[in-house]
Amino acid sequence: MSKTPVTAVFDIGKTNKKFFLFDEDLNVVFSTYTRLDPLPDEDDFPSEPLGPLCEWMLQTFKEALKSEEFQLKKLNFSCHGASLVHTDAAGNPTTPLYDYLKPFPEDLLSRFYEENGGKMNFCRATSSPPLAMLNSGLQLYFIKYAKPELFRKIKHSFHFPQFLSFLFTGEKVSDYTSIGCHTGLWDYEANDYHEWVDREGIRPLLPPIVPGNTLLKTKPELGNIPCGIGVHDSSSALLPYLKQETEPFALLSTGTWAITINPFNKTKLTKKELKRDCLHFLSIKGVPIKISRLFIGEEHKHQIDELYAHFNLPLGTYKKLKFELEIYEKVARQKQKRVRFQYLNPSLFDMEQAEANDWSVFPEFTEAYYTFIHELTELQVASIQLVTQNAPVNRLFVDGGFNANDIFVEMLRLKLPEMTIIPSDFPNGSALGAAMLASMN
Incomplete structure (x- = not known):
């Protein structure tokens, strides 16, 4: 019996670690996943369990x-950004894979911005809102000055997706999509690494950049x-959307x-947009793409x-x-804010929020939940408009976990009447994109 030719993709999220096999029509014919507990780093802060992850990936692939x-014809990886893996000359990790929520020493951060022309000038040049550890390039600055004994051991610094490729191929490369993802590494005006990368001696640690559709070979x-x-x-x-769609x-x-991506917005970033978590990514070819995040x-x-x-x-x-x-109209009439957000800051969008959550004002769960989603989608709409107001589009695709949330999607429809809101046909979009990239050659 002949085997089905497939492209394998590891799709590594912060929570779920998934493995897919796609047939030649890019349909999923097999999938499995695992969840791994974080490991404490040397400061006792949770970090990505890199050792167990590598073991699971190699075992799953074998x-x-x-x-x-199935006959494996190609392999690729998609994974979350803002993460660097630092290795020694032999390719072994020399530090934990630090979590992007790990605190960054304030004095060190202030010094960095001072050395680089001030916070907002630096952020604008690198299209990277000031996000501390989430600006993954700054993790190298953190290690150099906060953990010099670890820094001395580093010979190569990989973005997470390229480390996974290195694990399977032994080849050291960098790619534009990771470099351009709010790392603080890339100067968008100069179209090259920012000058701090050379001043701090970082560039020699970064592998050469190659196009996103490059194919290497797995180890024998x-x-x-x-x-x-x-x-x-x-x-x-x-x-997948760029391939399928002909209109903006x-x-x-x-x-x-929630990341809003407008690949048709070519406008420059303003400082006000940066403060509202609007930035640029780089495409697989190194072209800036405007996005906003919530x-x-x-x-x-x-x-x-x-x-x-x-x-x-x-x-x-x-x-x-x-x-x-009817329930939506009832909660929308309520002028007083009811939700106190834990992670979001409405004041960035000139909006208010409640002093504290008081769920006892609601007679039952449904109305309380509608109120939360109503106030959440007010912020989501403001975030979407950051990338659409100067480059309008009339269609918005929604993919990922919230596309199945009927209340969330319908509220977006009511609040963005000028757009057609389309829940996505690509439930495994990031894995599918990685499979398509591998199939471009």
Whole structure:
């Protein structure tokens, strides 16, 4: 019996680590996933469990190689950004994979901005809002001055997707989608690394940049299979739409973050936009793409836990709700803000929020949940408009976890009447994009 030729993709999120096999029509024919507990770093802050992750990936891939049903023809990776893996000369990690939520010493951060022309000038030059550890390039500055003994051991610094490619191929490369993802490394005016990278002696640690559709080969013991260099997940999620669509559109890619991407917006960043978490990504070819971000996945998780506890309801209750216009109109008439956000800052958008959550003012869960989503989507609409107001589009695709949330999607429709809101046909968008990249050659 002949085997089905497939492209394998590891799609590594912060929560779920997934493995897909795509057939030649780019349909998923197999998938599996795992979740791994964080490991404490040397400061006792949770970090990505890099060792267990590598073991799981290699074992999963070797099992797929032995499959009697599938023949692995290509391999690629998509994963979350803002993460660097530092290795020694032998390719072994020399530091933990620091979590992007790890605190950055304030005095060190202030010194960095002072040395580089001031915070907002630097942020504008690098299209990177001031996000501390989330500006992953600054992690190298942090290690150099806060942990010099570790810095001395570093010979190579990989963006996370390219480290995974290195794990399978032994080849050291960098790609534009990771470099351009609010790292503080790239000077968008100069179209090269920012001058601080050379001043601090960082450039020699960064592998050469190659095009996003480059194919390498897996190591002989892993089958000598054509292997991609990996791609930043949000950039990857855009690729299926770019291939399918001929008219301008924007994409709202949702999960832990809601990232609005307008590939047709060529305007320069303003300082006001930067403060509102609007920035540029780089495409697989190194072309700037304007995006805005909102931390809605974590916010939703926090608020829903509070709501379930208050109303004494089981997990998953909100998923049973369907949109009802009457309930929405009732909560929309309410002038007083009811929600105190944990992770979002409405004042950045000149909006107010409640002093504290008081769920007891609601007679039941549904109205409380509608109120939360109403106030959340007010912020989401403001975030979307950051990338659409100067480059209007009439269609917005919504993919990722929130595209299945009927209340969220319908509220966006009512608040953005000038746009057609389209829940996505690409549920595994970032993995699909990585599979498409591997198939471009």
